[in-house]
Amino acid sequence: MSQSLSDECTPLKRKYDACFNAWFEGYLEPAVSASVTPEQRKKFSQEKAAEFDRSCGKIWHEYRACVQKAVTDKGLDSLLNQARKADPLKEPPPPDSPRS
Amino acid sequence: MHYFSQFFNYDHPWSHVVIGMWHKYPNQHCTHVVTIDVVDRSVDPNTGIVRTERILGCKQKAPAWIVKLFGGSEDAFVREVSFIDPSTQTATITSVNLSLSQFATCYESIRYSPASQNKTTFHQTAEIQSRVNLWRAASDKLENFLVQRFEQNAQLGKLGFSDVLRQLWENHEQQQGQSA
Numbered sequence: 001m002s003q004s005l006s007d008e009c010t011p012l013k014r015k016y017d018a019c020f021n022a023w024f025e026g027y028l029e030p031a032v033s034a035s036v037t038p039e040q041r042k043k044f045s046q047e048k049a050a051e052f053d054r055s056c057g058k059i060w061h062e063y064r065a066c067v068q069k070a071v072t073d074k075g076l077d078s079l080l081n082q083a084r085k086a087d088p089l090k091e092p093p094p095p096d097s098p099r100s
Numbered sequence: 101m102h103y104f105s106q107f108f109n110y111d112h113p114w115s116h117v118v119i120g121m122w123h124k125y126p127n128q129h130c131t132h133v134v135t136i137d138v139v140d141r142s143v144d145p146n147t148g149i150v151r152t153e154r155i156l157g158c159k160q161k162a163p164a165w166i167v168k169l170f171g172g173s174e175d176a177f178v179r180e181v182s183f184i185d186p187s188t189q190t191a192t193i194t195s196v197n198l199s200l201s202q203f204a205t206c207y208e209s210i211r212y213s214p215a216s217q218n219k220t221t222f223h224q225t226a227e228i229q230s231r232v233n234l235w236r237a238a239s240d241k242l243e244n245f246l247v248q249r250f251e252q253n254a255q256l257g258k259l260g261f262s263d264v265l266r267q268l269w270e271n272h273e274q275q276q277g278q279s280a
Contacts, residue, residue, distance in 0.1 A: 093183075
């Protein structure tokens with residue numbers, strides 16, 4: 001597993017990554033086949049989103065606090081905010097048009 | 101402005117490639133990617149789309165003329181936003197440089213989609229453009245350097261991720277073989 005921006009955050013990052021990966025590996029294949037109807041997909045997605053929050057929410061908050069501080073300390077916060085403003089990327093980019 | 105585009109298939113099913121995405125680094129071919137941090141992540145409770153925003157920290161020596169002209173150091177940071185949509189089996193990853201972004205932008209877009217049961221298509225495009233009205237020659241030289249660097253790294257990415265996927269799923273199959 002790779003390191004964090006800040007050595008101090010690396011143990012939290014690794015715990016969080018491990019938590020996410022465990023959740024994601026159990027999520028992906030059932031999610032692919034859960035697309036029978038939009039209602040079924042919604043129910044499945046709600047359950048899984050809640051499960052992710054239950055499993056990884058606590059470690060995520062700890063890791064995020066650490067990494068936010070590291071981003072600011074490295075002077076990356078203004079660059080990140082500029083990039084977010086230029087392109088929020090809140091929705092997946094449409095097919096066949098890489099540039100939004 | 102320069103464009104870069106490539107297509108190829110990985111010999112792994114889509115779900116394996118998308119699980120593997122999170123294990124891509126570190127790998128021996130891409131030692132320039134040193135740090136990875138998630139700065140935002142959400143699972144859409146309606147669509148099931150997983151959105152992840154990360155900052156990648158890279159260390160790769162820049163030629164002396166670049167350091168002289170633009171300053172900076174060997175540390176460069178990239179913002180990456182990915183969307184994984186299980187309902188359409190599409191993963192898209194968009195990246196833009198944070199470092200030296202006042203001079204040039206490298207905007208990369210990757211899409212993974214199933215080619216068949218056991219193959220996944222990788223489609224990568226990039227637009228590389230220097231921003232400043234430097235005198236023309238220097239700005240062309242900068243773009244050409246960035247294009248070369250991008251193409252080298254794109255090749256390393258393919259080699260590295262192929263290794264990671266092979267090892268990941270070989271181990272997995274061995275473990276399954278043992279437990280069966």
